[in-house]
Amino acid sequence: MTIEPHGANDLPEHKPRRADVDPRAAKRAERQVGFMFLASGLASAAFIVAYIATPIDDTIPLPGFGTTNASNLFLGISMGLALFLIGAAAIHWAKKLMPDVEIIQERSAESSPDDERGALLDEYRRGVDESTVKRRPFILGSMVAALGLAGLPAIVLLRDLGPLPGTVLRETMWEPGMHILIAETQQKIRPEDMEVGTLVSAVPEGIELVMEEEGNLNALAKAAVMLIRMDPNEIVADQTPEGQEPWTYQGIMCYSKICTHVGCPLGLYEQLTHHMLCPCHQSTFDLADAGNVIFGPAARSLPQLAITVDEDGYLVAREGFAEPVGPSFWERG
Ligand code: FES
Known part of the structure; x- marks a missing residue:
């Protein structure tokens, strides 16, 4: 230099x-x-x-x-x-x-001189001739096949990553008429049990059994929801498609509890503004306005579960989620 x-x-x-x-x-x-x-x-x-x-x-x-x-x-x-x-x-x-x-740092030319490169090429050709590989096409062909097949075991090992996801990323265990249980007590809940301003973490009826059978928390990780009761006049919009029975019942809305960014459980609720904040990366959802994202990295609104009451007045799911819950993934509409 x-x-x-x-x-x-x-x-x-x-x-x-x-x-x-x-x-x-x-x-x-x-x-x-x-x-x-x-x-x-x-x-x-x-x-x-x-x-x-x-x-x-x-x-x-x-x-x-x-x-x-x-x-x-x-x-x-x-x-x-x-x-x-x-x-x-x-x-x-x-x-x-x-x-x-x-x-200023002087630099020499990057490539080798022509005579050095020519000598290397000659050396390579002589090596190929001496190896007699050109005169033995059977060895050459079988070697190419062996090298090609040598990569296949790596592809087979991908199977160890687990079964193909199938529909598990798209569906939760919610079904029409399934009772909504308070997560903490596993008890059914009636609309009158919730005052305006209340938020309750909830799960589908039978989740404990499913978790016991599966031996993991996967079902809970997908099906966890929150019930929020607000003054019906404060609801700007919900996700009810046109022509369907309302997805909201007497001001009670039910949203997925799983953040649509990378799937953290939600839980920081601002009662006055109806904003739900994700503690992981601060995505904020407006629960009074169809769960839309108003801040942060999440790209999709929170999926809403359509709810109603059964003949005894307990809150139940009207149907399953209409879209996959949780983080986005490839092939997702
Ligand atoms: S997981 Fe909720 S903002 Fe990232």
Whole structure:
């Protein structure tokens, strides 16, 4: 590596920076860098003070966002500021004051000289002739077949990944008339058991048996739902297709509990706004507006389960989900 004087090797003419020619500008830049480092130190000190002085449960109003934890807010701001100022000072220092030289590294040609490449080719041809492979087509053919077939076992091993999914990604165990049970108590539920504003995690009747038979939680991972009761006047829309009986019953809506992003269970419900937040990547669904996504990486609204009541007044599924629940996958409509 050689260090060339400015302007050599057809580079555009080097223009000195202000701080290179004006000592006062250099001093000013030096002070700016120093102050940023000092301010960063103060922000680090503020972090420690906030950590000690802010009670862990204190909240603070954030205009437009409700309230937030004061300790987290102060710690985040002070730590962010401290790191930002160190970065900004380093960049400012490098741009204004560090040596401004252009370094040129000479490179040799990438390819080998023609005579070397010719010699290699000759060597290869001589090797092929000496191997007599051209005169033994049977060996050549069988070798090509063997090499081709050698890849097949890898394809067969794909079977170990499990059975083809079939319809399991598309269907849950919900069926018409199936009772909706409170997840915690496994009891049936009537509309009058739910006050406006209530959210209840629920499962289909018989899920325990299915889980016992299957020996895993797959059925629950797909069929878990939430019942939410809201004032019918606050419902903007549900997913009832035109001409069908309403999927919502007396303001009670039933949605899949599985986030349509990558499948985390939902559970952070904002009663006033009817927003459901996914704790994993903050996708937010508006349950009063057909479960539509209003924020975050999820691309699809939450599937809604059509519900009604049986002759005894208990909530039941009107039918199964009309679309696959959970994350998107290939072949999904
Ligand atoms: S899994 Fe819900 S936002 Fe990612």
